[in-house]
Amino acid sequence: MNQDILFVDLQTWDSARQAVNFPAQQGGALINCWVSRVWLENKCGQTLVDESAVLNAFALCRFDLEDIAENLIEDEDFNQDGDIEIT
Template structure:
């Protein structure tokens, strides 16, 4: 893993966006990363109905998500808001 990109052990479910956000930091810049509920459900091959289930699925996939986010950050694949989106 690239030590230039750091991930805090923080995550937040956003009901409106139907996605979990988690922060990354690169060269002092804070980058918001998002993973969609659809991606989490596809990875776990099940449907989640509560915030607790969604965050548990996120925790189970955290390492893979950080790897994906890191690659997207290195590729500068930011959306219009400057965020990284997975799924």
């Protein structure tokens, strides 16, 4: 695990994006990380019908998602807005 990348224990559902935001910090910079509802549904093998179900699925996958996001940050695989997206 890279000690330069820290994940705060915060996640929010964005219904317009149909994704969960979970921020990371690297060298003092805030990086918005996103995981899509579709990715979570595929990982969990079920349809996530509301915010509560999505956030519960996120909690179950959190460590995997942080590992994936960490690798994407290290590879500088940012989108046009400077965010990390797991879709």
